[in-house]
Amino acid sequence: MIKDTQRFKPFTRDPIALVNEHGEWIGSFDLDLDDDQLRTLYRDMVAARLLDERLLLLQRSGKSSFAMEAAGHEGIQIAIAHTVKRGFDWLFPYYRDHGMLLALGVPALEIFAETLATKADPAKGRQMPNHPGSKKLNAFTVASPIASHIPPAAGAAISAKIQNTGQVVVTTFGDGATSEGDWHAGVNFAAAQGAPAVFVVENNRYAISVDLQKQTGSENLAVKAKAYGMPGYYLDGMDVLASYYVMQEVIERTRVGAGPALVEAVVYRYGPHSSADDDRLYRPKEEVEHWKQRDPIERYRKFLAGRSLWDEAWEAELREEIGTELARALEEAEAAGPVPEVWMFDDVYAEPLWPQVEQRRLLEEELGA
Amino acid sequence: MIKDTQRFKPFTRDPIALVNEHGEWIGSFDLDLDDDQLRTLYRDMVAARLLDERLLLLQRSGKSSFAMEAAGHEGIQIAIAHTVKRGFDWLFPYYRDHGMLLALGVPALEIFAETLATKADPAKGRQMPNHPGSKKLNAFTVASPIASHIPPAAGAAISAKIQNTGQVVVTTFGDGATSEGDWHAGVNFAAAQGAPAVFVVENNRYAISVDLQKQTGSENLAVKAKAYGMPGYYLDGMDVLASYYVMQEVIERTRVGAGPALVEAVVYRYGPHSSADDDRLYRPKEEVEHWKQRDPIERYRKFLAGRSLWDEAWEAELREEIGTELARALEEAEAAGPVPEVWMFDDVYAEPLWPQVEQRRLLEEELGA
Amino acid sequence: MATMTLVQAIARTLDEEMARDDAVVVLGEDVGKRGGVFLATEGLQQKYGPDRVIDTPLSEAAIIGAAVGMAAHGLRPVAEIQFADYVFPGFDQLVSQAAKLRYRSGAQFTAPMVVRMPSGGGVKGGHHHSQSPEAHFVHTAGLKVVVVSTPYDAKGLLKTAIRDDDPVVFMEPKRLYRAVKEEVPDEDYTIPLGQAAVRREGDDLTLIYYGTVAPEVLQAADELEKVGIRPHVLDLRSLMPWDKEAVLEAVSRTGRVMIVADAPRHASFASEVAATIAEEVLDQLEAPPVRVTGFDTPYPYAQDKLYMPTVTRILNATKKVLDY
Amino acid sequence: MATMTLVQAIARTLDEEMARDDAVVVLGEDVGKRGGVFLATEGLQQKYGPDRVIDTPLSEAAIIGAAVGMAAHGLRPVAEIQFADYVFPGFDQLVSQAAKLRYRSGAQFTAPMVVRMPSGGGVKGGHHHSQSPEAHFVHTAGLKVVVVSTPYDAKGLLKTAIRDDDPVVFMEPKRLYRAVKEEVPDEDYTIPLGQAAVRREGDDLTLIYYGTVAPEVLQAADELEKVGIRPHVLDLRSLMPWDKEAVLEAVSRTGRVMIVADAPRHASFASEVAATIAEEVLDQLEAPPVRVTGFDTPYPYAQDKLYMPTVTRILNATKKVLDY
Numbered sequence A, B: 001m002i003k004d005t006q007r008f009k010p011f012t013r014d015p016i017a018l019v020n021e022h023g024e025w026i027g028s029f030d031l032d033l034d035d036d037q038l039r040t041l042y043r044d045m046v047a048a049r050l051l052d053e054r055l056l057l058l059q060r061s062g063k064s065s066f067a068m069e070a071a072g073h074e075g076i077q078i079a080i081a082h083t084v085k086r087g088f089d090w091l092f093p094y095y096r097d098h099g100m101l102l103a104l105g106v107p108a109l110e111i112f113a114e115t116l117a118t119k120a121d122p123a124k125g126r127q128m129p130n131h132p133g134s135k136k137l138n139a140f141t142v143a144s145p146i147a148s149h150i151p152p153a154a155g156a157a158i159s160a161k162i163q164n165t166g167q168v169v170v171t172t173f174g175d176g177a178t179s180e181g182d183w184h185a186g187v188n189f190a191a192a193q194g195a196p197a198v199f200v201v202e203n204n205r206y207a208i209s210v211d212l213q214k215q216t217g218s219e220n221l222a223v224k225a226k227a228y229g230m231p232g233y234y235l236d237g238m239d240v241l242a243s244y245y246v247m248q249e250v251i252e253r254t255r256v257g258a259g260p261a262l263v264e265a266v267v268y269r270y271g272p273h274s275s276a277d278d279d280r281l282y283r284p285k286e287e288v289e290h291w292k293q294r295d296p297i298e299r300y301r302k303f304l305a306g307r308s309l310w311d312e313a314w315e316a317e318l319r320e321e322i323g324t325e326l327a328r329a330l331e332e333a334e335a336a337g338p339v340p341e342v343w344m345f346d347d348v349y350a351e352p353l354w355p356q357v358e359q360r361r362l363l364e365e366e367l368g369a
Numbered sequence C, D: 001m002a003t004m005t006l007v008q009a010i011a012r013t014l015d016e017e018m019a020r021d022d023a024v025v026v027l028g029e030d031v032g033k034r035g036g037v038f039l040a041t042e043g044l045q046q047k048y049g050p051d052r053v054i055d056t057p058l059s060e061a062a063i064i065g066a067a068v069g070m071a072a073h074g075l076r077p078v079a080e081i082q083f084a085d086y087v088f089p090g091f092d093q094l095v096s097q098a099a100k101l102r103y104r105s106g107a108q109f110t111a112p113m114v115v116r117m118p119s120g121g122g123v124k125g126g127h128h129h130s131q132s133p134e135a136h137f138v139h140t141a142g143l144k145v146v147v148v149s150t151p152y153d154a155k156g157l158l159k160t161a162i163r164d165d166d167p168v169v170f171m172e173p174k175r176l177y178r179a180v181k182e183e184v185p186d187e188d189y190t191i192p193l194g195q196a197a198v199r200r201e202g203d204d205l206t207l208i209y210y211g212t213v214a215p216e217v218l219q220a221a222d223e224l225e226k227v228g229i230r231p232h233v234l235d236l237r238s239l240m241p242w243d244k245e246a247v248l249e250a251v252s253r254t255g256r257v258m259i260v261a262d263a264p265r266h267a268s269f270a271s272e273v274a275a276t277i278a279e280e281v282l283d284q285l286e287a288p289p290v291r292v293t294g295f296d297t298p299y300p301y302a303q304d305k306l307y308m309p310t311v312t313r314i315l316n317a318t319k320k321v322l323d324y
């Protein structure tokens, strides 16, 4: 059922990369992205990084309660946003994917509003920071329980197959997620059904403090695809071009009915697990420094510079522009004002049942007093 | 961490077999079992088959409520009973393993008593037929929820490793079980810990009516071991000698610290899923007939006959002897009499809490009246 | 108008709903070729094909979770869990995904789906083929919960559940699947959630029940009537929402009340009803609200018929309530 | 005697129990190198090694299930679920394996194990870092259930739980982890399960609570005392078994009772207590038994502090109970 893909082989010994550490193209085929496309990838990675920083600042300044940094994950995340058909394909993201969603087209306003739980949050302030979602863009609202979105993703993909819509369902998650029973259940069902699902693990080698070796006995995560009869691509997720081309190929082979696939994108998170974490307890500084040398933005900047597509002026302009956009979005998000108390009783059901009606009344009494 | 085994390779294209359909030895090494051992394997397979028939008869005659036949599974089951260290290693069996447990040394009396829920049942009539267990023989009492015994098996194996006991934990289950999240969770944890656990799937190609193709996208089940960095042995589970030698080697490599392994034993169940099933709804008669041609007992009988270790007289004697033993055990099990009503309040906790005390009193009142 | 069993009513209704709406799909273990282990989906795969009647891998998390994704994506999945006891491997999908999807997304995504499951004991199923886990569902905001006890209700309530925009857990007492036949209209009809059925009218005592214990409760009611006691008997049918109005009205009128259910007693739905009665109509009570329930033990095999409320146990309790 | 927080008392107690008995092992996500995300297992892996303090893969089914196997095999595992909300992926292991192993095997195999979990809201955790799922556990025969609210109790009850021969779910309200310091004796001491703690003595009203809501209940009690009302305040601490005797005694004496807890209301443990009171001491009641609980909604993020019973809500309810 699974056809061989054009350019890339699953189960390689080393992660697939197309740009080396010096920013040089090492692909065996010709790059076919135009200058604009190439620069947009860069722009979106920078925007993701800047958004990340803003979100951390909001937490540090006490305006939000929590932050989860994604710096180091941008290569694969931005590649996904650029290889799906926006607003047509479905995404099942996880909590570290705000940069991906921004690049996909989710307004920064909505992401900030979700973070601050203001009225501009399409989800009405119901969840913690880092749990965005967008119906308009078919981006399934993030849920906290790790891997719990995998069976729903399988279901959406099976639905797309049944209805023959031509959509592909792309699901992202961390290395830790692959240990959960739900992960197995969902991936297995999608594979048994040959559904158009692409599973992407953003492997940053840690589930909070637990390193890969304690998570699994397998040599890498791509190889887990064999258990489901799917191809498993081992990818340098900090190489945005490798991520772009691999995702493009994998998504399109899945779209034409070749069945699901697994992509292991090797990344690293530079920061702690979250604003509540202290990563010094479990990983050496040198390790962090080592991986920062492979930074997706810096590597790609060298690549662009080598083609005269980047200079300091453009960088400054870019940062200025994105910074302004983000600042405006944040302002708007804050201006919307906090979510009203009684919103907590809506959306439990399509229409409130009598317990919600009674309890809302009780709270209104209490607040009135 | 995983050493190469001596004789057998994991991930073969075809199931490992040592005796062909004509009953001829096709192993590349010399058989080193003595005549007694060879005949005991046969005896135990016949005993398993006869027990199976008795259990079905009990259901048909209305003495028990339920039966699940194991005919066709005897090769691997008896091999396991003969390759573990009895009463030392731990077993986590499933509901189709009564033949294995009988060969392991669980008294037929206990199996019948469990089936009939009489006082002689060590489990006090708490479960349906086909749910035996034996503390004495370290055979974990069967639980109905498929694959729910896998994480406990992983835990027992990790405990054995921590305490350095030298025990191996052998766990059996059907092909259907491999789809459950709990299966993945347990196997993955055992593998991540390098615990002495051997997982054996009795692959009879169906989870009730659902055939393998609808269960998984993988070409076979042995290959699922790759997801955990374990070897996966693809075995003809209807060849008792192949099962014996493979299990022996796998158990011993695990015992010396090589880590867990998966064995896929290809078997077939001749009967319906259970006495409540009608297998004609989902599988053709010809398929059943095809597999019956590979019967583990008949094939092995040819093997023994070829070595002058079997004749009709011995067969008759054997059947007579086993039949008598089983009849006596059944009689004794019945004679023990039904489990008393109030036993239902025991063993909820080590000591009953007040709800059980009160509720027991309520029932006693009711029964007294 | 045809006479049919409860399980036939389920199969018939699924067929009607699949014919009515292409978005309705059925998924679960053995629901296709086999027609379900209880034959509740008999003939559907032959009629609607394997894309709309899906034999799933043996994984309740996959079944419930995939139903969530299908529902969010536009289908109306009806998932079958082979026995209610086996909802637990899929429990996280039910409580963390299905129940909370509308809420957490601010109604951007919803999960209009039904999770059907044969429940309850009385079939010699031991502790993993006999449980009635409704308390877990009722305690989980975001789920609606139905427990049927008659063929007629099964049709009307299953239609409502399938057309409802929220996830509905739909429990079918397996010992009642073939216990009675009843006339079920051919026409399309629905029964709203949250409406109790009055099974007997009376003023002496209110008997509240649902599901599996129906035969015992109705027999007890008959026995009471024989000795001149007229109970008001309510079959709740829907537990979330449940018909508080009907309950409080009846209790206020009769002053005496018993709640009968087979699930274990502690933190059960029966406890909820009793607590609500005590909190809202204390002054109308002439006797304590009494719960007759399953025991706080796992469901035993040997004592299959004694675990759940027997007619004797119900009548013993009635005596206490009436003599109070 | 040292002064310490609740989470410190937990860590200290684990240390003491591991030193006392080699069979005690700790397992869970991040419990080793990281010392737990709340530091409840801080320093233990350094002291006892990775074989006795096991960093597990991210799977609650693996954690709880492996604990069952370890316990059956002779160890005394203390499993940590990182947040109570994440017990659900491991729920089947808890209810189908841990809770029923002794029963189904006729006590051949047992599961002496503890499943610790930080529970409750008030930390801006949204609906998956705030839940209090005790009702699910109490409804499951075979599990014992503890919910602590003070450092002193944490030590005494955790020791009891670890030495108990049955599986014990041990809930630790995360907002109380560092909320108060209290003197905790250095000596070994245990507190029996099923014994409520009297936090205030009084005759006007019984206030029953446990866990997360402790600060609000005690503050409400103080407010009441200021206006001359003397509540009898009981912290149940253990929910299975729970101290029915103490509850019924106090309710019979005060005639008025309120149960305060943060879990959603429907089919909750609070409902169980109210139902029991109504069933057993109806005639002693001068006012309806009132439940002040969390709402029947998922736990919201923005309204984190309003979801659970506030002091105002408790006092409003008290007024109704007293004025009845």
Ligand SMILES: Cc1ncc(C[n+]2csc(CCOP(=O)(O)OP(=O)(O)O)c2C)c(N)n1
Residues within 6 Å of the ligand: A096, A144, A145, A146, A173, A174, A175, A176, A177, A178, A202, A204, A206, A207, A208, A273, D029, D058, D060, D082, D083, D086, D089
């Ligand atoms: C079911 C469940 N268990 C535990 C947690 C707590 N938790 C949140 S994130 C996390 C680690 C996830 O690691 P990984 O999947 O590798 O993603 P990463 O954070 O590294 O991107 C854990 C254990 C959770 N959210 N859900």
Ligand SMILES: Cc1ncc(C[n+]2csc(CCOP(=O)(O)OP(=O)(O)O)c2C)c(N)n1
Residues within 6 Å of the ligand: B096, B144, B145, B146, B173, B174, B175, B176, B177, B178, B202, B204, B206, B207, B208, B273, C029, C058, C060, C082, C083, C086, C089
């Ligand atoms: C969790 C769970 N879901 C469903 C069932 C109902 N059930 C009992 S046996 C079975 C099929 C098992 O198939 P397999 O694992 O292949 O074993 P086999 O019966 O073929 O030996 C099913 C679905 C169950 N026991 N447990």
Ligand SMILES: [Mg+2]
Residues within 6 Å of the ligand: A174, A175, A176, A202, A203, A204, A205, A206, A207, A208
């Ligand atoms: Mg990670």
Ligand SMILES: [Mg+2]
Residues within 6 Å of the ligand: B174, B175, B176, B202, B203, B204, B205, B206, B207, B208
């Ligand atoms: Mg099978």
